[in-house]
Amino acid sequence: MPSVLIAGGGLVGSVNACLFGREGWRVTVFESRSDPRGNALQRGRSFNLALGFRAMETLKHIGILEDVIKMGVPIKQKINHLEDEEGVLEKLLLLKEGDFILTINRQKLSKLLIKKAESYSNVKFRFGHKATKYDVECEKLLVESPDGSQITVEGDLILVCDGAHSTIRRSLLRTPQFNFSQKYCDIGYMDLSVPIENVSELKLGIHYSWRRKGVILVALVNRDRTLTVSLFANFTVFAENCSTPENSVLFFQKHFSLIYSIIGERHIFYTFSRYKPQAIISVQCSRHGFFDKLLLMGDAAHAMLPFQGQGANCGFEDCLVLQEILEETGEDGLKSLVQQYSEVRTNDTNMMNKMEWEGYVQLVENMQNPNRSFGWFNKMKSSLKKKLNVWFPSKFTLAAFSRERYSEITRKHQLAQKFQLSIKATFAIIIIIIVFMIIRLISDD
Template structure:
């Protein structure tokens, strides 16, 4: 049987292991970290995953959809608070009445995928073994285990080792490979708490609080724990979360509802223990090398998390590869890889840029002026959503091509600009006419 070597045993790597395990391939997964099924927790570094149609379609093909839904929490409603304005309960902007976003703990999902993959005797995970680089000359993977380096060969190599991919770094000398990365002005910190006694927040609702330069998100889990993630510009973190005492006062004065739930001790201890994490965006000009190595997930297209497409896009990478393999014979692997590159590279770069544009919108709302124009544009876009579903809705609740979503978004943007300009001209005309009449009356008198 053919063999596949997977660098990275996270979500995308484990999903690939499930797929190739089902096909009977010999699968070896090399993961630099510990086995996530142990008692280790990465406090302060993880955000609850938001699984839409793309991710759930992947889970369905693996055979885990119902199990994942049982563990996660379907989100159908949202309450967004802006400044001191109290939010109202609203339905998520879905395509179909039964659509939802499934929120699930990252580590729990990782455990499920690894357990599923290991059901197949042909799948083996090598934990605490780091895939350090891809050797361009021998076209093989170099793996480090303790102090030893070894060379691993295979018919197919999948680099799923995350945003700071060692495999991608080793490819920088490959001819024609262009790579770029940029950091968001926003960072994040996890403030999740195990107990939510006397909590008024409801299961199945996405809560958010927004102030200038700050977004606080809260979701109730099935065990009644509360996942709380704070996104803010690093200047806000430096100004307001300098230390534990200042952090407590900041939450008490600005997010009192969450402050009551988290409590002083939890806020103080969390801020003292964890630092804000950076958010990176990565784009690659190509995802396929030597017709046998494929960059996938964050290794190929790490993106900012504000619309939750990172994990969905990563899982869809796995699904698209399998769908293409269904169209070819087993000995046509080179053709499969070429087709994957043709189908997927541009699509993922498009959604990556769309997600970055959301980041720029958030940044401009912090630094920009003319907020009233943004308000007008936002209201016009909201009205247009009745005709054209938003990019978020199409990306989250369908598997429509990202390129097609971007095309529709451009149409909406042009319509928004047109209607905004017409509205502004109308307002200016009304004001001008008013003052003309006033001056005419004064002149007549």
């Protein structure tokens, strides 16, 4: 059987290991970190994954979807809080009745995927081994061992899944006609997840959010009696309000009293004394396939902003799309596999990247004017949005609850926008005509 080398043993790397392991390939995964199954859950640097239809279809293909659903929490509703007002309960705009977003801890899912991958005897994980470079001349992968020595390894197919700051991708930057871009958004995040004794104020299965000027706080209750709390804020807000642990405590006391009462002063003080706000990066590549044997996948190919929850979903779908193309081309068509995958996936993921950035721009506007998102006007707008979603599902709805290609979602959204603009123009013309007729009637009198 052919062999596949996977650089990076995170979520996308582990999903690929499961899928290729099931197909009988000889799989070797190189991961720079230690085995996560021996580590405590990380704090301060991550937030829950939001798995939609794309990710769940991939997990179903692997055969662990039911186990993942039991670990996670299905979300169909959200409660938005503004300043001192009561929270507003809303249903997510679903594509069909049975849809939901599954929230789950990243590290727990990673452990389950590694366990599943290693259930195949042909899959090997080499923890503490960092893939550092692809040598174009000898067509081999360079790997740094735990003792610092360099080894070269060879495989029929190489999958680069080593994240947004991929070292393998960096070694490809001199490749002709390969364009790469990255940009950071102005919003950072802090994770304040904590075990909890009593959360009677918050319920399982609801996405809670609090909006203040320049700030969004999100809270989710997990099945294991932990509370995931993620603070998203402009870096200037962090600098002005959370420059010291003491200031951070006061900031939570003033603006997020309910969350403060649940997680406590000690945890807030500890988190902000030990961790700094994490930056969020967006990455795009002009192509994902190289040398007829190497593919960039997941964040290494298309790191996305997290505000529409498509990063992990898109990465998981990368793996499924690759398997679907492999079924068509067969093991003897690796050259065709790499070319087809790059052609299909590059444009789609860049489209999603663009959608995520547009969503971020809108989010920043809403964060600066949080009051504008609520009140009677918002209720009317929300009601209209739900009605329109039946005929014209939003970009988020289609992305989250279907496997519609991202490029097709963009096309449909553009058509819907044109239709809505034509409706607005028609109403405007009708109003002008009515006003003109009223003026004429008044002038005739």
